[in-house]
Amino acid sequence: MIKRIGPTELDKKYFSLQPYKPTPIKANFDNVIVNKPWGCEYLMFKNPEAEIWHLSISHQRSTSMHCHPAKKTALVVLEGRALFSSLNESIELHPLDTVIIAPGTFHSTQSLSSAGTKVLEFETPPMKHDLFRLEDKYGRAQKGYEDRKEMTVDKSRIRLAKKDFGKINNLGTKKACIKLINNLKDIRSINTNHFELAILTSGSMVSGGTQESRKYLPPYAMSIEELKEVECKFNNVCVFLLGRHYEEK
Structure with a gap:
């Protein structure tokens, strides 16, 4: 499932009730984990153009009800089940379910699995300070992003870089690959037995003719089948591919 949500009048109302003064963060996130009350x-x-964050949410814990006023977000469940909530609805998410969240849309994610829930969060543009917490179980409402005292050096986590482009990497029960797309041949080479989901992390794709053209920008998400069917022009495109291991299907 891929779901897209945007701000409603309720989001706009609650955002206007509190002052929002973001403070840029001066921190190097390359080799640290950020400790949270939920994980x-x-x-x-x-x-x-984008950052991908790996979240580990403990059972029954949840992120704050927050929004990102200036950036777009895509949430993808890797492992476990999650309850995704906006101000207007709640939906249960399962592995590889995806929610695309427009700027200014309040949302929260709760783990429903006893072993916890793993989530990937795609954010564009990279602006970690772009955060407004409306409600929080742990006393962080109206507070900014965690400071350095909540960060711990940890070089053991899976991190991907340019050198990993084209390689298949294991992410627990899932596999992932970062792939550059220059033409339709690159798309057709993607093995649908390996991957099910593609998330755009940089560049743009333009499909259709003059009257019906459509532009895809990060962090747009689509199934591999949809990606293979779209006739596009590509501009410095990089996609993040996700799929299940055979034994999980």
């Missing part, structure tokens, strides 16, 4: 997160991949 932890770390930066798994970055480029000038």
Whole structure:
């Protein structure tokens, strides 16, 4: 499932009730984990257009009800089940379910699995300070992102870089690959037995003719089948591919 949500009048109302004064963060996230009251997160991949964060949410814990006023977000469940909530609805998410969240849309994610839930968060543009917490079980409402005292050096986590482009990497029960797309041949070479989901992390794809053209920008998500069917022009495109191991299907 791929679901897209945007801000409603309720989001706009609650955002306007509190002052929002973001403070830029001066921190290097390359080799640290950020400890949270609900678990932890770390930066798994970055480029000038997007960041991918790996979240580990403990059972029954949840992120704050928050929004990102200036950046787009895509949430993808890797392992376990999650309850995704906006101000208007709640939906249960399963592995590889994806929610694309427009700027200014309040949302929260709760783990429903006894072993916890693993989530990937795609953020564009990279702006970790772009955070407004409306409600929080742990006393962080109206507070900014965690400071350095909540960060721990940890070089053991899976992190991907340019040298890993084209390689298949294991992410627990899932596999992932970062792939550059220059033409339709590159798309057709993607093995649908390996991957099910593609998330755009940089560049743009333009499909259709003059009257019906459509532009895809990060962090747009689509199934591999949809990606293979779209006739596009490509501009410095990089996609993040996700799939299940055979034994999980």
